[in-house]
Structure formats: structure tokens, C-alpha cells
Amino acid sequence: MSVDGYLETFRREGRIVVVGASLAGLRAAEALRAEGFQGTLTMVGDEPHDPYDRPPLSKQVLLGKVPADHTLLARRRPIDAQWRLGAAATGLDLAARRVQLADGDAIDYDRLLITTGVRARPWPHELEADLDGVCVLRTRDDAVRLHHRLTAGPRRVLVIGAGFTGSEIASACRERGLPVTVAERGPAPLVGALGGVVGEVAAELQRAHGVDLRCGVQVTGLEGDSAGRVRKAHFSDGTAVEADVVVIALGATRNTEWLADSGLGAGPRGIACDAGCRAFDVRGIVTDDVFVAGDVARSPHPLFGYQFLSLEHWGNAVAQAETAAHNMVSGSADRRPHLWMPSFWSAQFGVNIKSVGVPPMGEQIMVTQGSLAEQRFTAAYGYQGRVIAAVTFDQAKWLDFYERQIEQAAPFPPEFTTVDRRTEGLQPVPAGFPDPSLPSHGPTITLSGHSPTDRRISFTPRRA
Amino acid sequence: MTSVALLHRITDYANRPDPYPLYAELRRTPVVRDESGPYLVSTYWEIKGLLHDPRISSDLRNLTPEAAKAGGQEHDPNLPPAFIRLDPPEHDRLRRLSMRPFGPPHTPRRVFDMHGELEEIVSGLVDGLRGRDTIDLVDDFSYPFPVTVICRILGVPREDESHFHEWADTIAAGLDPVGTAEEREAQVQGVRRARGELAAYLAGLIEERRRSPRDDMLTAMATEHGPDGQMSPVEIITTAALLLIAGHETTVNLITNGMLTLLRNPDVLQRLRTEPGLAVPLVEELLRFEPPVQMLPQRTTLADIDIDGTIIPKGASLYLMVASGSRDPQRFTDPDRFIPDRPDNQHLGFGHGLHNCFGAPLARLEAQLALTALVRRLNGPSLVEDPPPYRQNAVLRGPRHLPIAISGVTD
Ligand SMILES: Cc1cc2nc3c(=O)[nH]c(=O)nc-3n(C[C@H](O)[C@H](O)[C@H](O)COP(=O)(O)OP(=O)(O)OC[C@H]3O[C@@H](n4cnc5c(N)ncnc54)[C@H](O)[C@@H]3O)c2cc1C
Numbered sequence: 001m002s003v004d005g006y007l008e009t010f011r012r013e014g015r016i017v018v019v020g021a022s023l024a025g026l027r028a029a030e031a032l033r034a035e036g037f038q039g040t041l042t043m044v045g046d047e048p049h050d051p052y053d054r055p056p057l058s059k060q061v062l063l064g065k066v067p068a069d070h071t072l073l074a075r076r077r078p079i080d081a082q083w084r085l086g087a088a089a090t091g092l093d094l095a096a097r098r099v100q101l102a103d104g105d106a107i108d109y110d111r112l113l114i115t116t117g118v119r120a121r122p123w124p125h126e127l128e129a130d131l132d133g134v135c136v137l138r139t140r141d142d143a144v145r146l147h148h149r150l151t152a153g154p155r156r157v158l159v160i161g162a163g164f165t166g167s168e169i170a171s172a173c174r175e176r177g178l179p180v181t182v183a184e185r186g187p188a189p190l191v192g193a194l195g196g197v198v199g200e201v202a203a204e205l206q207r208a209h210g211v212d213l214r215c216g217v218q219v220t221g222l223e224g225d226s227a228g229r230v231r232k233a234h235f236s237d238g239t240a241v242e243a244d245v246v247v248i249a250l251g252a253t254r255n256t257e258w259l260a261d262s263g264l265g266a267g268p269r270g271i272a273c274d275a276g277c278r279a280f281d282v283r284g285i286v287t288d289d290v291f292v293a294g295d296v297a298r299s300p301h302p303l304f305g306y307q308f309l310s311l312e313h314w315g316n317a318v319a320q321a322e323t324a325a326h327n328m329v330s331g332s333a334d335r336r337p338h339l340w341m342p343s344f345w346s347a348q349f350g351v352n353i354k355s356v357g358v359p360p361m362g363e364q365i366m367v368t369q370g371s372l373a374e375q376r377f378t379a380a381y382g383y384q385g386r387v388i389a390a391v392t393f394d395q396a397k398w399l400d401f402y403e404r405q406i407e408q409a410a411p412f413p414p415e416f417t418t419v420d421r422r423t424e425g426l427q428p429v430p431a432g433f434p435d436p437s438l439p440s441h442g443p444t445i446t447l448s449g450h451s452p453t454d455r456r457i458s459f460t461p462r463r464a
Numbered sequence: 465m466t467s468v469a470l471l472h473r474i475t476d477y478a479n480r481p482d483p484y485p486l487y488a489e490l491r492r493t494p495v496v497r498d499e500s501g502p503y504l505v506s507t508y509w510e511i512k513g514l515l516h517d518p519r520i521s522s523d524l525r526n527l528t529p530e531a532a533k534a535g536g537q538e539h540d541p542n543l544p545p546a547f548i549r550l551d552p553p554e555h556d557r558l559r560r561l562s563m564r565p566f567g568p569p570h571t572p573r574r575v576f577d578m579h580g581e582l583e584e585i586v587s588g589l590v591d592g593l594r595g596r597d598t599i600d601l602v603d604d605f606s607y608p609f610p611v612t613v614i615c616r617i618l619g620v621p622r623e624d625e626s627h628f629h630e631w632a633d634t635i636a637a638g639l640d641p642v643g644t645a646e647e648r649e650a651q652v653q654g655v656r657r658a659r660g661e662l663a664a665y666l667a668g669l670i671e672e673r674r675r676s677p678r679d680d681m682l683t684a685m686a687t688e689h690g691p692d693g694q695m696s697p698v699e700i701i702t703t704a705a706l707l708l709i710a711g712h713e714t715t716v717n718l719i720t721n722g723m724l725t726l727l728r729n730p731d732v733l734q735r736l737r738t739e740p741g742l743a744v745p746l747v748e749e750l751l752r753f754e755p756p757v758q759m760l761p762q763r764t765t766l767a768d769i770d771i772d773g774t775i776i777p778k779g780a781s782l783y784l785m786v787a788s789g790s791r792d793p794q795r796f797t798d799p800d801r802f803i804p805d806r807p808d809n810q811h812l813g814f815g816h817g818l819h820n821c822f823g824a825p826l827a828r829l830e831a832q833l834a835l836t837a838l839v840r841r842l843n844g845p846s847l848v849e850d851p852p853p854y855r856q857n858a859v860l861r862g863p864r865h866l867p868i869a870i871s872g873v874t875d
């Protein structure tokens with residue numbers, strides 16, 4: 001049979017299995033049908049729920065404005081799929097093209113899409129993690145539990161880790177009038193994602209909203225009472241706080257364990273894929289029947305030196321899912337690369353934070369519009385003399401412009417004047433990213449070098 | 465092609481009924497320097513890019529003196545500019561302050577809650593057409609409707625509306641980049657006088673509201689304190705004047721252009737009668753196809769900017785030809801066809817970026833309600849004249865009169 005003939009038959013009666021039935025999985029399934037795929041489609045998801053949206057979980061849901069079960073993702077079109085919800089995939093046989101499920105079933109595929117995302121990194125001390133009142137936030141069930149805890153009126157909430165999720169949780173607590181302590185190992189909130197200069201603004205914001213923010217400290221231990229309820233946390237600086245809810249917000253771990261020994265290039269940093277979303281195997285050879293999309297993927301990006309990027313970004317999950325779906329049902333000449341410009345948003349303490357590009361690559365930062373002190377500004381990040389990223393606090397309207405600057409590799413520092421340029425915007429300063437080898441709350445963009453295999457991961461040094 | 469002063473032909477009154485072929489000619493060179501000085505930008509992506517470009521200023525004080533002279537766009541020494549002619553951070557601060565009593569996040573239901581009131585005004589105006597066999601849609605409907613609305617929102621007494629009519633017309637005409645140097649000078653003087661009179665009137669009214677507050681926007685602007693503090697008395701005046709004029713001179717053209725377009729496309733008119741939901745996309749298509757604001761003639765560059773290979777020098781006057789951009793075939797399929805339910809209709813009718821229309825939610829609702837009611841209630845409407853007589857203004861373009869023959873008015 002000719003390859004073209006194969007594609008036609010595949011589009012008509014092939015079998016596609018999607019593992020991971022959340023944002024990327026659902027959008028890919030919809031795109032597959034929109035692209036004209038008529039074969040059988042199986043959606044495997046270990047959560048019992050229909051696909052739902054995560055961003056509201058740390059925002060409206062914690063505030064009680066939206067119930068956790070009202071976050072289902074809007075359906076764009078019917079997908080006519082067989083749903084295997086509540087069933088985790090436990091193994092993959094690449095040669096036999098078969099996915100093994102926890103309940104003992106196995107499903108054969110012609111093409112597989114992996115969208116298993118990430119999960120919250122748990123508190124490393126298991127006994128302490130099991131204390132009543134110690135929570136994480138990744139899933140809808142987590143959100144229900146945390147919301148319930150907050151509604152019970154705790155005396156104090158401790159959030160460990162001041163990345164985006166931790167900061168949003170702290171913001172929700174303050175909006176609900178709850179006393180909250182945030183403990184961050186780095187020098188400021190959001191440093192991993194946005195650097196120290198912007199981190200300082202985030203710190204000001206938290207303090208102005210009444211957060212007891214403690215940076216440069218580690219939580220050394222959680223202490224429970226006789227009933228097994230958490231009551232106290234100890235810090236590396238010798239201090240302690242009493243808290244009856246502790247939220248662990250230390251970033252995420254990729255859901256790739258089920259692929260161990262499968263021969264796929266999957267590891268703790270995700271599953272490496274090419275620009276066409278095709279997974280690499282452990283030998284660094286690209287497969288043609290296994291595709292990857294969403295938070296679990298690491299893919300190379302030409303604008304950022306072809307380094308592999310892992311993005312925990314809603315918009316990336318959607319765009320990559322659509323590209324993966326297209327490529328799964330297209331011949332090689334019609335395939336598209338996934339060239340999504342990283343972009344992220346967060347809402348916290350009344351401020352709308354947005355970024356484009358890859359801020360952690362930035363060596364320097366320059367406030368091109370507005371002012372840090374007013375907590376309303378646009379700042380550009382520079383890497384080797386070009387604009388590599390930008391961030392806005394309540395000034396999202398300028399991001400399109402900076403996106404084009406990044407695409408054009410425009411010179412940094414910008415040579416032009418703009419509206420709303422202040423004196424602080426006349427000189428670039430060091431962006432202040434921490435040493436990437438130090439663990440922290442985890443940035444939502446991870447650069448992981450040029451190699452598709454996980455064993456040789458090396459971070460690009462950001463500063464001499 | 466560019467040696468002919470295209471801007472002159474666009475502003476030539478003879479071309480008012482149909483400027484679109486001229487725009488098509490203009491788009492062959494996305495950026496062109498007109499004989500008279502300004503750079504004209506006519507293609508969709510270039511315009512949109514500039515509307516989001518922080519190197520572009522709306523503050524005329526950034527023009528080079530020569531560019532300002534050539535355009536007759538000198539700064540009025542008597543009154544500071546309103547926020548439509550200011551850059552951030554002043555623009556942002558004043559826009560936030562004005563938005564507080566008008567829209568989200570502080571007053572998200574303001575426009576939505578006016579639904580019933582707007583419908584009442586519309587039915588009152590249509591009721592008034594009973595017994596007529598010809599109407600002038602402009603004088604009988606399109607003009608009074610938005611004027612009444614914006615006066616109510618702000619809190620301007622009805623009986624003073626006629627003054628506004630005059631002031632607003634004079635000030636709006638001042639946007640028109642036409643005429644000889646002397647005509648231009650006379651126009652500038654006229655605009656200053658009208659602005660001065662309007663300001664004096666508003667100052668009195670604001671004082672009154674401060675003493676005895678009411679439930680209107682003037683009161684809110686004069687008395688409320690928010691995170692940005694309060695507007696100064698002069699800022700309230702310039703902002704109120706801006707809202708009055710913006711609310712006066714644009715929606716009238718949207719409604720009139722709408723009815724004109726429907727009468728030229730009877731099948732669509734018929735569809736709107738039976739399918740009122742069509743009003744929503746139809747109004748968007750009108751904003752694309754016959755936009756009330758044809759160009760944004762008051763922009764300048766803060767730096768040398770390279771667009772599509774043309775360097776626009778710092779301090780140059782820039783005209784963003786939004787009506788042309790909204791008919792750019794690179795962006796819209798079949799751009800010269802009126803398709804009432806056109807998908808993906810990201811027109812430039814309300815501008816874009818930081819100065820995007822503040823009143824858009826109101827203007828949309830006004831036009832949707834007006835057109836739905838007009839087609840439902842006017843029996844056998846037909847155009848008396850096509851094209852109708854237009855206003856002189858090439859920037860805020862629309863018919864001066866729109867005579868329509870009708871056979872009756874339904875309840
Ligand atoms: C609280 C919160 C707030 C956020 N806010 C923002 C925001 O403001 N802006 C933004 O850009 N992004 C935000 N994000 C990130 C965004 O939600 C993610 O980028 C997005 O959910 C990624 O989608 P995905 O489908 O790739 O992965 P996921 O949503 O993680 O879905 C993966 C799915 O696969 C399932 N799965 C895993 N392993 C298996 C297995 N072996 N077998 C079967 N199923 C499996 C998982 O249970 C899960 O249902 C937020 C995330 C969280 C948790």
C-alpha cells in the first residue's frame with residue numbers, strides 16, 4: 001500500500017488514543033474531528049471528571065465566586081469519542097502500539113497522543129505531607145478541598161512557594177480576609193519566572209495587601225497536633241508560624257512515570273518532541289506515531305536558539321494540541337511546526353500580570369513604559385543584545401508590540417522612545433534570575449538545552 | 465500614483481458618497497507620504513500594528529512645528545487636551561477615572577441596565593413618525609437618539625441640547641483636514657470658540673452638580689474618589705466635552721449608514737425583520753463596511769519608525785486610514801461585500817489599542833436597538849435619493865439627510 005493510501009485509510013478508519021483527558025487532550029480531539037478524522041477516538045484520563053479548566057481553580061474558585069464543578073471546558077464541537085475516565089495509563093508498548101491501563105485493559109492504537117500534563121510537587125517529607133490541613137492545588141478535587149478549608153475560617157494559612165500558583169492562592173486568601181504567610185526560598189515572589197527586579201514589585205504587592213511574606217527562608221518542618229492536624233511550621237531562620245492550613249506550591253512534576261522503560265524519551269523534564277509534536281525515543285530518534293502536547297511536552301523553539309522549552313501555559317497547551325492533531329492526520333508535506341510564542345497570564349492582588357517570550361533567558365531588564373513603583377508597567381528582557389521577552393503589570397495592551405519585537409530579534413536595549421517612558425526606563429539593569437540549579441517554586445518555563453534525551457540535560461547559563 | 469494628492473481627493477466633497485475606490489488605490493502603497501505632509505497608512509496589519517505601537521503618540525504637542533503647521537493641528541492654548549489626545553500615563557489615569565461611573569470593573573452593568581431606557585427612547589421617536597409619508601432619518605431619528613442618551617448619561621438637561629448641537633458640530637468639523645490656509649485658520653478659530661463656550665457651560669453645570677448631586681456621570685466625576693484620586697475641574701470639563709462630542713457625532717452616522725445599507729440590500733433588511741439576533745453581527749459588519757470614523761488623523765511618531773520599508777521620521781503627522789484597513793483584502797475575504805453575519809470580523813471601526821472606543825458597548829447597543837426597531841416598525845421603507853446628501857466631514861463621514869419614503873408605522 002502506498003503511504004498516501006495509508007493516510008487516507010487511517011483518516012477514515014484508524015485508531016487514535018489520547019492519554020490525558022484535560023485541556024490539551026480535549027482540544028486535540030476536537031481538532032482531529034475538525035480536520036476530518038473519522039476513525040475511532042479513545043480518551044483516557046485518570047481523573048473521574050469531564051475535562052475542566054484549571055486557571056479558575058486558584059482564582060474564582062478559591063474566592064467562592066465559581067463552584068469547582070462549574071469549570072468544565074466549553075466544547076467546541078462533538079468529538080464522538082470513547083471515554084475511559086478514571087482509568088490511568090500504566091504502560092506503553094511502542095512496538096505493539098498498545099497502551100496499558102490500570103484496570104488491566106489494553107488499548108491498541110495506530111497513533112497515540114500523550115497529554116498527561118503535570119501534577120503538583122508534593123511536600124517532600126511524607127509524614128508531614130499526610131498531616132490534616134496540608135494541601136496542594138492542581139486538580140478540581142484539590143480546589144474543592146482547599147476551598148472548604150478556607151471557608152472553615154482558619155486562623156492562618158501558610159503558602160510554601162511564591163510562584164504564580166502560590167501567589168494567586170495567597171491573593172485569594174487575602175481577598176477573603178484570611179491571615180496568610182508566604183514562605184519563599186528565593187529572594188522574592190515570582191523570581192524564577194520573572195526575575196528579581198519584577199519579583200521585588202510582586203513582593204511589594206503582597207506586603208501592601210497584608211501578606212506576611214518571608215523570603216530567603218526554607219520551611220524546615222511541619223508540626224502536627226495529637227489529632228494529626230497541622231498546627232505549626234518551622235523556618236530555616238529559626239522562626240515559626242502557627243497555621244492550620246498549609247498549601248504546598250512548589251511547582252510541578254511531569255506525569256511521565258507511566259512511560260518508564262517504554263523506550264520513549266520521557267523523563268522528569270517531560271517528553272521531548274520535535275517542532276511537529278512527534279515524540280523522540282530514548283535514542284533521540286523521532287517517532288512517527290506518538291505525538292505529545294501541553295504541559296508534559298518539551299519542544300525546541302527556533303526563536304529561542306532551538307532549545308527545548310517546557311511550558312506550563314494554558315495557551316501553549318491549546319496551540320500545541322491543535323498542531324499535534326493536524327500533524328497526526330496529515331502527510332509530511334502538510335505538517336506544521338509548533339511555533340507558539342510563549343505567553344502567560346496571572347491575576348493576583350488586583351493586578352493582571354502577563355508575559356510573552358522567555359523571561360528566564362533574560363540577562364537584563366528595562367522598564368520601557370510606566371513605573372515599577374506604581375505597579376503598572378511594561379518591561380522588556382534582553383538576551384545577548386536582543387529582546388527576548390516582556391512582562392506587563394496592568395498594561396497588557398502593549399504586549400503585541402513586544403511580541404513582534406521578539407519575533408524580529410529587535411535590539412536590546414530598545415533604541416527608541418515610547419509613550420510613558422520614565423527615568424527608570426533609560427537604563428537596563430540585571431534581570432536578577434536566581435541560579436537555575438537551585439530548586440525553588442519552579443518557573444513555568446523551563447529551558448532544557450538542545451538534547452532530546454533527558455540524560456544530558458544542561459541548563460543554559462544565563463550569566464557569566 | 466502617489467504624486468496625485470490622494471488625501472486631497474479623499475477629502476474632496478465629490479467623493480464623499482463613495483471613498484472606497486480611493487482607499488483601494490491607496491492600499492497599493494501601505495505607507496505613503498501625502499503631498500500635504502502627513503504619512504497615510506492604509507492597510508489592515510500596518511494600522512493595527514501602529515495602534516499597538518508605544519512609539520506612536522496621540523498628543524499633538526509631539527508633532528514637529530512644521531508638521532503641526534501643515535496639518536493646521538496646533539494645540540489649543542486655552543484648554544488642555546482630553547484623554548483621546550493624551551498619551552499614557554495621563555491618558556490611562558483619566559480613562560480609568562472616567563470609566564469608573566461608566567463601565568467595568570467598577571460599574572459593569574451601566575450600559576446593560578440602560579436597555580429598557582434606550583428602547584423607550586427609540587419607540588418614542590418612532591411613534592413620532594406616525595402619519596408621515598417621508599421622513600428624514602437623520603433629523604427625525606439618528607441624531608436625536610444618541611444625543612438624548614449621552615445627555616442623560618452625563619446629566620445635561622434636555623433643554624440645553626440645542627446648544628450642544630452647534631458646539632459639537634463645529635468641533636467635529638474641526639477634525640476635517642480640508643481647505644486653504646485661510647479656511648483652516650477660520651476653522652481653528654471657530655473650534656476654539658466653540659470649545660470655550662462648551663467649557664464655560666459645563667463648568668457651570670459641574671458646579672451645580674457638586675452642590676446638589678444627582679445620579680449621573682457629571683456628579684460622579686465631580687464627587688467620587690477612587691484609587692486614582694479625583695479629576696481636576698478642568699479635567700472634568702475636557703472629559704465631559706469629549707464624551708458629549710464622541711457620543712454626538714459618531715453614532716448618528718452608524719445608525720444612518722446602517723439604514724442606508726439595509727435599504728440598498730433589501731434581502732438583508734428582510735432578514736433582520738424576522739431574525740432580530742442578526743443585529744449583533746450586522747452592526748459589526750456596518751462598522752467595518754461603512755464606518756462612522758473613516759480615519760484617525762491625529763497621530764505622531766516619537767521615533768523614526770520603519771513600516772514595510774518606509775521610514776516615517778520622528779515627529780511626523782500620521783493618518784491611520786481605518787476605513788481602508790477594514791476593507792483590506794489581505795485581511796477580509798470579499799471586503800467590498802456587505803455580509804451581515806461575516807465571521808471573524810475584527811474591524812477597525814472602534815480603533816484598537818489603548819485609545820479604542822470608550823463608548824463602544826453603548827454605541828453597539830444603540831445601533832442594534834435602533835436598526836431592529838426601524839426595520840420592524842417602518843412599513844415599506846424606500847430610499848428617496850441614492851446617494852443621499854453627505855456632510856462635509858470626511859473623517860466623521862455620514863449622510864447629512866437620509867430621506868426615506870414610508871407607507872406607515874407599525875405599533
Ligand atoms: C491552579 C492553576 C492555575 C493556573 N493558572 C494559569 C494561568 O493563569 N495562566 C496560564 O497560562 N496557565 C495557568 N495554569 C496552567 C494551565 O492550566 C496548564 O497549562 C494546562 O492545564 C495544561 O493542560 P494539559 O492538558 O497539557 O495538562 P493538564 O491540565 O495537567 O492535564 C493532564 C491530564 O492528564 C491526566 N493524566 C496524567 N497522567 C495520566 C495517566 N497516566 N493516565 C491517564 N491520565 C493521566 C491528568 O490527571 C490530567 O487530567 C494554571 C494551572 C493550575 C493548576
Ligand code: HEM
Nearest residue numbers: 547548710711714715718756757814815819821822823827
Ligand atoms: C458608532 C459610534 C462610535 C464610533 C464609530 C466610535 C469610534 C471611535 C474610534 C475609532 C475611536 C478611536 C480614536 C483614536 O484612536 O484616536 C474612539 C474613541 C473614543 N470614543 Fe468612540 N465611537 C463611537 C461612539 C462613542 C460613544 C457613544 C462614546 C461615549 C459614550 C464614545 C467615546 C469615545 C471616547 C471617550 C474615545 C477616546 C478613547 C481614548 O482615547 O482612550 N464613542 N471612538
